Amino acid sequence: MPMPTVLEEIQTEIKSMLAAGFAKAHEAGLLPALENDIQLEVPREKEHGDFASNVAMASAKQMKMPPRRIAEIVVSNVDTAGSVVNRLEVAGPGFINVFLDQKWLYRAIRRALEEGERYGCTDTGRGKKVLVEFVSANPTGPMVVVQARAGAIGDTLVNLLNMAGYCAKREFYINDSGNQVRNLGRSLDARYKQALGMDVPVPEDGYPGEYLISMAQELVKEEGDRLLSMDDEARIEFMASYAVRKNLEAQRRSLERYGVRFDIWSSQKALEESGALEHTLALLKQRGYTYEKDGALWFRSTAFGDDKDRVLVKNNGDVTYFAPDIAYHLNKYQRGFEELIDLLGPDHHGYIGRMSAAVQALGYPASSFEILIVQLVRLVSRGESVRMSKRGGTFITMDDLLDEVGRDAARFFFLMRAPDSPMDFDTDLAKVQGNENPVFYVQYAHARICSIFRQAEEVGLKMPPLESVDLSVLGDASELDLAREVAYWPHEVIDAARNREPHRITKYLMDLAQLFHTFYTRCRVIGEREDVSLARLALIKAVQITIASGLRALGVSAPDRM
């Protein structure tokens, strides 16, 4: 049984009132029957009411009447007596502005307090199983800054989906098979030999990063030179799996530090060993979407709108990267997930068409698969960009960033921008322990509230059962603004989850914190008349719950004091 949010309850009430107004006007022969849905929006300007509807404008064409005229007729046929609606007005080009009695805000405050930590959670997603795959860094080295961005976004997206009532899981795909892993093995092999004093170059297509040097030294410490006696093929394989294991451990540690914990680690190698690849190719073949040309096996991705067909098996018998990835996605569906979301870097955007085609060829709806492109990050310090070059072996890793700015700032900053827009990350600003830094601004609001509760306890001010608190003593604009913002929270979560826009949450929290700080300077909680103090305690409790909930979703801490 879906539990509507306070906002939904109110909107439903308003909509049915307006619908009744339309119906009444229609019966009286004043208006044609209403065909459009009645939409409500929250106006930008407060002077335009708590909600506004554009239904008159939207119906103007159909009703062949000027929008303002329609709106006026409707408004004069609506009965607002005894409802939460105080008054209706027609404004601008034909908006119907709805002004509510402030008592609806009490419901929002009460709801937040009743639901506590669960406030913001809804069952919008109806338990739909969603798999979000992100980061999936190749196990060929430490993780870099873009992956930190993807990590923050993916992790938060899963939190938001779960809050919105989906059953979402985070998955890390381990690319522990294929050419690059072999190259990694060869690179480590060279470093190993170097560590033993041999003059061997790192292979040209190998990995030059310095982390392999220390890994090789460690390997020498563990194994001495005895690996030299293995035959080349076996040694490289050993090197490869050793390096993969070490790199993965390091990645997992970094992620842990960053507050990202994956529900599932999925190994490409294991999947391939299960025969999934052959099975998938057979399935594609059986469904008639493959053909042979130039000695290679092709997938007819153009049948689903891709610009060209793609090779699955090369003419030398090797599979492409694409083929096992199809198998992997099939495997995700077979594990019961109904919706798949992949976060990928911008260099993979060309991949969208073919993978979407593959999903459809396997019989799954195009809408069940989605690739989110996480755009590049440029680190900026003192107005200059910090150069990163993977090829030169010098790059700024996720750990470097965590050392530099800390987890809270790193996550919050990445979550201030839309995933698909390239961003500059100002490391100087992120380090500031002050009001210029948005993350501190939000956390400070939370800490201030905690501080008030500590003080309240000291002076023996205790909140009685919620029912006996009279919220009607709230009246300052800053109090009502706060309550209204709190009422929006569940919908912020829903919208952010549905549109895959975690950055809405940071924006929301900055707004909410702003409103709180304004309230804080205008109104005192302790030392007022008791009923006022109690009502304000209830209000700021609701705010505290909401900020904590929001920060939790972002994976950012909500300190009790600062």
Add this chain to the structure above:
RNA sequence: GCGCCUGUAGCUCAGCGGAUAGAGCAUCUGCCUUCUAAGCAGAGGGCCGCAGGUUCGAUCCCUGCCAGGCGCGCCA
């Protein structure tokens, strides 16, 4: 050449069909005997890249152009 992302305040970015285009930073002016001034109030600052089109209405949608970034393998 083709594809994707991006052009909005001095800087970094929100907004993406509605009524006077917003925030943070930076700049300037005020505000601490009272729950944390890591705060608040206020001011200045904008041909929303350019040109057409669709619409009652466009920063938002469509087309073309200009600029920046990133891709375009039987690599992964």
